[in-house]
Amino acid sequence: MGALSHLRVLDLSRVLAGPWAGQILADLGAEVIKVERPGNGDDTRAWGPPFLKDAYGESTGEAAYYLSANRNKQSVTIDFTKPEGQRLVRELAAKSDILIENFKVGGLKAYGLDYASLKKANPQLIYCSITGFGQTGPYAKRAGYDFMIQGLGGLMSLTGRPEGEEGAGPVKVGVALTDILTGLYATVAMLAALAHRQQGGGGQHIDMALLDVQVACLANQAMNYLTAGVSPKRLGNAHPNIVPYQDFPTADGDFILTVGNDSQFRRFAEVAGRPQWADDPRFASNKQRVANRAVLVPLIRQATVFKTTAQWVEQLEAVGVPCGPINDLAQVFSDPQVQARGLAFELPHVLAGLVPQVASPIRLSETPVEYRNAPPLLGEHTQEVLGRVLGLGVADFELLRQASVL
Numbered sequence: 327m328g329a330l331s332h333l334r335v336l337d338l339s340r341v342l343a344g345p346w347a348g349q350i351l352a353d354l355g356a357e358v359i360k361v362e363r364p365g366n367g368d369d370t371r372a373w374g375p376p377f378l379k380d381a382y383g384e385s386t387g388e389a390a391y392y393l394s395a396n397r398n399k400q401s402v403t404i405d406f407t408k409p410e411g412q413r414l415v416r417e418l419a420a421k422s423d424i425l426i427e428n429f430k431v432g433g434l435k436a437y438g439l440d441y442a443s444l445k446k447a448n449p450q451l452i453y454c455s456i457t458g459f460g461q462t463g464p465y466a467k468r469a470g471y472d473f474m475i476q477g478l479g480g481l482m483s484l485t486g487r488p489e490g491e492e493g494a495g496p497v498k499v500g501v502a503l504t505d506i507l508t509g510l511y512a513t514v515a516m517l518a519a520l521a522h523r524q525q526g527g528g529g530q531h532i533d534m535a536l537l538d539v540q541v542a543c544l545a546n547q548a549m550n551y552l553t554a555g556v557s558p559k560r561l562g563n564a565h566p567n568i569v570p571y572q573d574f575p576t577a578d579g580d581f582i583l584t585v586g587n588d589s590q591f592r593r594f595a596e597v598a599g600r601p602q603w604a605d606d607p608r609f610a611s612n613k614q615r616v617a618n619r620a621v622l623v624p625l626i627r628q629a630t631v632f633k634t635t636a637q638w639v640e641q642l643e644a645v646g647v648p649c650g651p652i653n654d655l656a657q658v659f660s661d662p663q664v665q666a667r668g669l670a671f672e673l674p675h676v677l678a679g680l681v682p683q684v685a686s687p688i689r690l691s692e693t694p695v696e697y698r699n700a701p702p703l704l705g706e707h708t709q710e711v712l713g714r715v716l717g718l719g720v721a722d723f724e725l726l727r728q729a730s731v732l
Contacts, residue, residue, distance in 0.1 A: 328355015329693035333520075334715075336361065337399065337438075338427040340368045342472070342502050343536065345395040345455050346509030347516070348426055352398035353686045353695045359422075359711055360396065360519050360702065361415060364403040364732060367704040368392055386677040393701045397673065397683060400699075400707035402590075403732055412437045417716050420447045424516055428456040431466045441531045445554050451529040452519040454512055454530045460535030470536050472502040479504070479540030484547055487562045494560070508539045569615040569622060570594075573652065574630040581635045584648045588612060593645040598629045673700040708732055 333356040337348040339682050345360075345368065352358040362368055373590040374389035405411045416438065419425055427434060434440045441453040455461065458470015476482050476498050486497035515532045523529060547558050550566060558566055564570035565584075570591075585591045588611055592604035601626070603609050608618040615622055630638065635651050640642065642649045653661065659670050668685055685707065686695045712718045718726075726732045 327693070328353075328696050329690060331355035331357075332419065333357065333423045335424045335426065336360065336415075336422040336696035338415075338425065338429070338434075339456065340428065342395055342505035343508040343512065343615055344426045344428040344454075345370075345536075346506055347454070347456075347512040348399060349397060350509070350513045350686070350688075351397050351424070351516070353688070353697070355693070355696060357423075358399040358400045359418060359707075359715075360401045361406075361418070362403050362704060364405050364705065364730070367401070367403070368396070371704065380673070380678045385567055386675075388675075388677065388681075388701070388703075388730075393681060394684070398696075398698050399702055400711050401702035401705055402708045402711050403705035405731050406437050406439060406709075406727065408731050410726060410729060411438065411658070412643050414712065414716065414726075414731070415439055416444065416447060419444045419451060421715055422448070422451065423520070424454065426451045426454045426456070426512070426516075431455075431457055431461055432470060433538070445529065445531075450523060452516055452523065452532065453529065454516055454532040454534060456508060456512055456534045456536075460538060461533045465537070472505045472536065473498055475504045475536045475540050478567075479537050480544055480548075481540060484544075484558060488560050491562070496560075504536050504540045507543050508534055508536050511539050511542075539614055563621070567616065567620050568612060570626055572623070574627055576630055576633060576635045576638055578634045580652050581630070581638050582650050582652060583630075583638075586648065588642060590647050591615070594642065594647045597641050597645060597647070598626070600629060601624075638640055661665045671697065673697055675700040676703060676706075705732070 328474075330351055333351070335348060335351050335356050335358040335361045337344065337358050339345055339348065348358050348360065351691070360368075366372075370392040371389055373391040376390045377385040378388040378390065378393060380386055385606065392664045404414050406415045427439075432440070435443070444451055444453065457466070458475060459465035459468055461718070470499055472487070481504070482496040482498055485499060512532065512534045513533065519530050519532060546567065550556075550558050563572040568584075568586065571584050573582050583594070588604075591612075592601075593608070595601050595603040603622075607614065609615050609622055633641075639649055639651060658664055664670070670682060671685055672680040672682055681700045683697070683700075688695055709723055712723070723732070
């Protein structure tokens with residue numbers, strides 16, 4: 327029994343931020359009912375290739391993107407642009423603890439599926455809205471996708487090679503990080519709302535915005551600006567506040583060196599065969615190393631090319647200096663630590679036999695994450711869920727199908 331196995335979640339969201347939050351709740355045991363459009367479903371079902379293949383190497387039509395954020399859910403197809411579909415969703419919401427949606431501001435009001443409408447039938451409902459810009463403000467009506475929010479929210483002013491270097495310019499993060507972070511913040515908010523409800527406070531509306539999350543997650547860079555009044559610039563893989571804290575070339579590639587304090591720097595200098603660096607007044611403290619970054623970094627780059635990545639990692643780990651290789655994903659999933667933690671696994675899949683998955687990082691000693699079901703096929707659980715939760719019978723399903731509601 328998962329920690330959230332007493333909860334029912336109605337997931338009306340698509341793409342990534344909302345589904346990511348829904349999958350976290352599902353992994354923790356909640357019953358998550360994913361409501362999708364008949365015929366098409368979640369947008370990401372078509373976001374491929376790659377697509378999952380069956381035992382014969384043929385495409386199942388299930389996109390890898392969709393498979394990343396929808397396990398442990400039940401898929402129900404309902405066309406809620408139609409009155410009967412709206413009724414079904416309202417009845418499901420009346421029997422749910424949480425609802426997640428990421429439609430444009432006001433988009434569900436026309437169907438009577440907004441928070442104000444559903445609250446009347448279920449005052450205990452926790453209703454989480456995820457949008458690009460939130461429910462208020464001059465941008466509230468705009469659509470927002472991760473890539474544009476990374477740019478608008480300042481992240482891309484910090485990523486990429488420094489100005490003046492070859493290839494300089496803005497670069498987005500290689501995964502939809504703003505969506506993922508919004509899903510995480512949304513999950514925290516929903517759990518906080520549940521705690522409030524358990525104390526007798528009732529349900530509430532959660533207003534989550536990708537832009538808000540992106541700005542909040544600028545973290546130390548935001549505080550650097552707010553404190554000093556100077557916009558941070560792109561530093562490539564370097565750190566604005568710590569030196570050396572970046573990638574360096576080796577005899578067979580590159581590695582990452584992350585020196586967090588002065589004693590680590592002294593030990594690194596000794597391994598590098600340059601013990602005098604630790605006593606050089608330009609480099610003796612982190613403050614001085616940051617000020618003299620342009621001098622120190624080229625010196626380090628000249629030294630690191632004489633050993634392989636493996637040699638640097640072995641020798642620096644032996645003296646407690648944090649460092650590591652730059653792995654591609656094949657190397658990541660073959661890494662002994664990743665394998666020991668079970669971060670890749672498989673679930674039975676109705677079309678493919680097995681579907682690969684990436685494990686949840688949440689490790690609870692008493693109520694561990696459970697992997698119950700593969701990401702569902704479109705509408706796979708429509709009849710089962712509506713029959714069990716709403717008590718619909720065979721005749722009801724026939725009428726709904728004839729009206730193209732399901």
